[in-house]
Amino acid sequence: MMRFSFKKSKLLLSVILCLHIPHIIGQNKIPKIQLEKSQISSEFIEAKIDSIIAVLTLEEKVAMTHAQSKFSTKGVARLGIPEVWMSDGPHGVREEISWDAWSEAGWTNDAITAFPALTCLAASFNPELAEEYGFSLGEEARYRKKDVLLGPGVNIYRTPLNGRNFEYLGEDPFLASSMVVPYIKGVQKNGVAACVKHYALNNQEHWRDKINVEVSDRALHEIYLPAFKAAVQKGNTWALMGAYNKFRGQHTTHHKILNKILKTDWKFDGVVISDWGSAHNTKEAALYGLDMEMGTGTDGLGTGTVNHYEYYYLAKPFLKAIKEGELSEDLVNDKVRRILRLMYRTNLNPNRPLGKLNNKEHYQTARKVATEGIVLLKNDDNFFPIKDQKGLIIAVIGENATRNMTRGGGSSQLKPLFEISPLQGIQKRYKNATIIYTMGYESGAPVYDKVLPATLNQDSLYVKAIEVAKKADVVLFIGGLNKNHLQDSEGDDREDFDLPYGQEKLINGIYEVNENLGFLLVTGNAVKMPWISKTKGILQTWYLGSTAGLAIADIVSGDVNPSGKLPFSFPKELNDNAAHTFGQISYPGDGVNQEYIEDILVGYRWFDTRKIKPQYAFGFGLSYANFKISDVKLDKENYTKKDQIKVTLEVANTGNREGAEVVQVYIGKHKSKVKRAVKELKGFSKVYLEKGENKLVTISMNVSTLGYYNTDISDWSVEDGTYYLYVGNASNNIVKKIKFELF
The missing domain is CATH 2.60.40.10 (Immunoglobulins)
Incomplete structure (x- = not known):
């Protein structure tokens, strides 16, 4: 027979009421002004968290520290403690993923607004716009009932080969810090936690799960940590994600730098979430600052016990270690305290707004970010803007003119309600000129971790492109990189600094028959430009999301004057980049270790100090x-x-x-x-x-x-x-x- 003391029953009732009141408030739709007046103090919340921890069982506490599905963690149903739901999305909320597998869930109501990738946001050099971006993205995450948005990324651009650079904010720690703080504040106004990633030194995708980074304390603190520090101390981010790589022999997801630098020195009071599969050890995860373990197994509840959620490092092994006295219960209490604090900021927040999806304002923000981030790199003879006039024939050549750029790329891939291609945008804007299009080259479909061959005959595409170029007054070549494996994509790095898919040959061929050639470069990275003299104008257009084609047409036509500036340097040769100057041990490492020999001289710091002339410098951008x-x-x-x-x-x-x-x-x-x-x-x-x-x-x-x-x-x-x-x-x-x- 269960016995309950009156004192314990009263405490339990108090906890249940406290947890359910926010839901009651939300259902009654109390006006915002009343909610603000009834805001709960942080002292009250901390006291409530202590009282909740007191009535949780050890099993319930441990269950809150690890995943129950691909993107959620358990709550405690008997106390009304909700689950925590997360989503990928530094530049858009990812489509719903199956409970237990990486396949898409097949929902029909999870299409969203795709915002420009963060390299474009950084290129805007506009912190106010960063907050507007974050707020719009946070509204979409809130509408999709997400508690944690897994972004933004602030890893420093160290090498132009890093497959994930397009998700980050450039090579300079001050710029990244200035842009990430308002982004975080914008997201979190919606009662959705921003989760800043990847802490720390995750500056390449190649061997990311095993490479051990050796870097000086000066470079760590002066180059690679400032944006994280700003996110915590100025942005008050509620969550932070660990990284895959090691630092000085220890995995960064459970590393001494979490407790010492992040939680002690910076006084971070939020949760540390593992990257998916970045936890490797129960004792280290318990002791060194990891609060929520995600993605350790890839088959979850499916095929056996090895990767069952209950066998994560912070699951049954953690529970066993506490029960046997190997680890202190204080460790799990601290993690649960942080998780409950996250909940009071998100899914237990009585002032949490309802969110919005695919509304006019979000598309306006996406288009504004895109136009402010596009960088005019070259404009000989005022090639741009191009006037819309009768009799003008514009040839648009290149696969990137029509290619979907929101699919692929790894975890940041999106399912937008629509994506307007560059060709569609140009066709819509130019009503008087004649627009003719041909593909020019083909790259194959985007598949994670695989390179699929092209299906069309490349020679035939080339010949047709040359024929089309001959007929035109103006040629707009729309090429660059894409979201394929070994391009701008998670999971591995680029293998070549040159343009892929025979584009250089195609540019040279077009130039032979039509010198009135402009290049719209679609990338998240610098590329080698031996063909630069063959062009009259170059626009760096990034990955621009849902309204990509409209924004590009805004700039090409001159409806909007370009004002973007490069957030990273373009080297002329790969070895001009600091990370590539010192041989394999500097990049990509020897398969085990890697040394950041260039130390603090990253990006323009290297070019300036070593007096190396870049192709295009950090901060560069022309205007009309x-x-x-x-x-x-x-x-x-x-x-x-x-x-x-x-x-x-x-x-x-x-x-x-x-x-x-x-x-x-x-x-x-x-x-x-x-x-x-x-x-x-x-x-x-x-x-x-x-x-x-x-x-x-x-x-x-x-x-x-x-x-x-x-x-x-x-x-x-x-x-x-x-x-x-x-x-x-x-x-x-x-x-x-x-x-x-x-x-």
Whole structure:
């Protein structure tokens, strides 16, 4: 016979009421203003969490720390504790996946808005737009009843071969930090947790599940961790995902850097979620900061016990270790406390909005991000914009003109309600000109972890493309990479820096018959450009999602003036990139270990310091307007370590139409006592100007941001002495250099 004391019964009733009240509030649709007035304090929530933990059984607590399906974890039905539902989606909420397999669930109501990939968002250099992007994405996740959105990704662009670079925010930690914080805030306004990934040093896909990264503490803290730190301390992200790779011999999903740096130094109070299959050890997972284990087995409840959810590292083995006294119950209590805190922020949040899907505002945001992120790289003889006029024949050549770019690519693949191709967008915009299209080349279908051969005769495609080019006044070649395996895709890296599928030969052939050639480059990565002289104009168009074709037509036609800037450097040769300079041990490693020999000199830091000329520099991007930066001034000549540095300058639009310029502020230490880059990005501002308009711009930064990570004290230090401030519109186009002193 079960016995209940009155005291325990009262406590249990209190817990049940506390857990169910949010659902009652949501069902009654209390107006938002009332919900805000009734907001529960964090102290009250923490007290409730303690009371809930007190009545959970050990088995229930352990069950909350590991998956029950591909994308969910268990709740506790008897107490009304809900399940936690997650979804992939740094740039769109992934279609529903089967409970126990990687196949699509086959739903008919899970089509979404596909937003541009994060390289495009980074290229916008617009933090306000990043928040709008995050909010729209969060609304879609909320509508789809997701509690955790598995994104954004902030791993640093170290090599142009990384198959997953298109999901990240570029090569510079300051830019990535500036863009990720508003993104997180936007998502989480919807009561959906952003899950920042992949912590840490997951900078390649090749051998990602086993490679051991060796990197200095300075590079770790100065290059690879700042965006994560900003996500935690400024963005207040509610979740963070571990990575597959090792760091100094230990898997990063259960690593000392989780407890020491993330949870202790940065005071992260959210949950750490494993990447799918990145947990490897029960004791380390328990001790070193992993809170929710996902994806360890690939067949779940299907074919046996080995990969059954109950046999995950944080499942029965964890339970057994606690019961036998090998591990403390305090470990699971901390994990459950964090999970319950996540719930009160998401699925137990009484102020949680309802969400929206595929609405007009989301498509407008997607299109705006796309147009602001497209980068004009070359524009000889004002090739762009192209006017729509009768008698004009435009040949559109290239598979990427019609190829679906939201499918494939791994976990970020999407199922949009629609995707407007570049060809469709151009056809829709150009009503007077004649548009003729031919494929030019074929790449094969996107399949994860496999390369499928092309099905059409490549020689025939080539011959037809040349014939079409001969007939045209203007040729728009739309090529680049795609989401195939060994291209821009999760699971492995590119094997070649050149354009794939015979595109260089095709460009050369088109040029022989028609020199009026523009290239719309669809990639998430830099590519080699030996063919650059054969083109008059080049647009870097990224993967743009649902409204891709409309945004591309906006820029090509001149309806929108391009204002994007490159978030990473384009090297001329692969070995010009720092990671590829030091041989195999630097990239991709020897199969076991890898050394980041370039240390802190990543991206433009490397090009500047080693005086290597890139093909296109970080921060570079042209416009249809002309801008002049002048009258650059510092508010002081000498600063103390407590000061703020304020830069004022004037930006003028001297062109014949409206546009936007991104003013970039870099700072470098003169004769530093430690190795430093010539300069580092410390501030930027996107300035919108009408024709003939001038604006006064102020950019401020704390002196503390000039520090380096001092390995002697395991903390940040700011050197006294002489510094130089550089202002320009690209890392290699500086219009003003000012000397100042720091005491």
